[in-house]
Amino acid sequence: MSTPFVVAVPSKGRLQENAESFFARAGLTLSKAGGARDYRGTISGVDNVEIAYLSASEIAANLARGSVHLGVTGEDLVRESIPDADKRVLMIEGLGFGFANVVVAVPQAWIDVRTMADLDDVASGFREQHNHRMRVATKYINLTRGFFAKHGVGDYRIVESAGATEGAPAAGTAELIVDITTTGATLAANGLKVLDDGVMLRSQANLVASKDADWSKGARETARVILDHIAARARASKYREVRTRFAGCNDALLSEAHNRFGVVAPFGGPTSSGMLTLHCPPGKLYALGSFLREHGAETVSVVSLDYVFDRENPLFARLEAFLRQ
Numbered sequence: 001m002s003t004p005f006v007v008a009v010p011s012k013g014r015l016q017e018n019a020e021s022f023f024a025r026a027g028l029t030l031s032k033a034g035g036a037r038d039y040r041g042t043i044s045g046v047d048n049v050e051i052a053y054l055s056a057s058e059i060a061a062n063l064a065r066g067s068v069h070l071g072v073t074g075e076d077l078v079r080e081s082i083p084d085a086d087k088r089v090l091m092i093e094g095l096g097f098g099f100a101n102v103v104v105a106v107p108q109a110w111i112d113v114r115t116m117a118d119l120d121d122v123a124s125g126f127r128e129q130h131n132h133r134m135r136v137a138t139k140y141i142n143l144t145r146g147f148f149a150k151h152g153v154g155d156y157r158i159v160e161s162a163g164a165t166e167g168a169p170a171a172g173t174a175e176l177i178v179d180i181t182t183t184g185a186t187l188a189a190n191g192l193k194v195l196d197d198g199v200m201l202r203s204q205a206n207l208v209a210s211k212d213a214d215w216s217k218g219a220r221e222t223a224r225v226i227l228d229h230i231a232a233r234a235r236a237s238k239y240r241e242v243r244t245r246f247a248g249c250n251d252a253l254l255s256e257a258h259n260r261f262g263v264v265a266p267f268g269g270p271t272s273s274g275m276l277t278l279h280c281p282p283g284k285l286y287a288l289g290s291f292l293r294e295h296g297a298e299t300v301s302v303v304s305l306d307y308v309f310d311r312e313n314p315l316f317a318r319l320e321a322f323l324r325q
């Protein structure tokens, strides 16, 4: 038997539920072989795939190592734990959940410190006054080093923090922090504020491929099938299907609809009896319906799409290009 194609899926934390429903929406049903507590699983109907249930940070580490082919994890973890990430992994697609920013936050009491440049001023003075360098608590060590260097801030020391990072300034173990935030509630509760230019990374959950996995012919074919499901779902959710029939429909009208509403005609122009099928972005449906009726349509119906299978698979094309590099 050939070695399995491994897909890593978050087993806990904030990304877990959304990741499972992302696969389900794409028609990929994950099942845990040995029940809820099992950490290996399969995808029904796609042969030779093994699902590895891991934490989001383990998934980033496994992608770096090439021990999984595809994984769902946060961009923050990818950028922090994989040096030269863009060469080692491909972020195939942002998944629209797990949004969070990695930020530099200082005590609100530091009223004169609003920017990284202000922080640089504080850092220099701090060392003279306190006999030690300004301390930054974080688990994002590499991201912090890169960002601070980019802003010319050098006079600081990192204090590694695995959890409850926001508490470090009040506890006296650091002067400021770098951490991930969504609502900002935890920062506010700890009397911290984000610097105006202190957003280091806008992260979301991503579908990520590892360059160093075993990309045999069989593995590529499995990736193609999985990404075909995902692309079909992504394409379907960008549009609604609009159907109508009217005599006066012509190419000029279709190109006006395309320009004004972003409409595409996946099956070509109207049939001989004037039947027309269009795909329209959800936000433009009413405007398109009005436009079609103004030009002679009697009735316009709209339905949701589950999948749109195209000959082109942009996600797999991106993966192939990356693996060729």
Ligand SMILES: Nc1ncnc2c1ncn2[C@@H]1O[C@H](COP(=O)(O)OP(=O)(O)OP(=O)(O)O)[C@@H](O)[C@H]1O
Residues within 6 Å of the ligand: 012, 013, 014, 015, 055, 056, 057, 058, 073, 074, 075, 076, 077, 098, 099, 100, 180, 181, 182, 183, 203, 204, 205
């Ligand atoms: N408000 C948030 N705080 C932290 N992470 C968030 C937030 N919103 C989204 N995320 C994303 O979720 C990822 C996993 O965070 P979470 O703390 O849920 O995982 P975890 O199961 O605790 O993983 P680990 O054990 O590896 O820390 C983060 O790296 C980030 O990409």
Ligand SMILES: O=P(O)(O)OC[C@H]1O[C@H](OP(=O)(O)OP(=O)(O)O)[C@H](O)[C@@H]1O
Residues within 6 Å of the ligand: 162, 163, 164, 165, 166, 179, 180, 181, 182, 183, 184, 185, 186, 187
């Ligand atoms: O901006 P907010 O919406 O308040 O969210 C930010 C908080 O959430 C995360 O912690 P998490 O809940 O993942 O706990 P952990 O530190 O144990 O991983 C993060 O480390 C912050 O503490």
Ligand SMILES: [Mg+2]
Residues within 6 Å of the ligand: 013
């Ligand atoms: Mg966590």
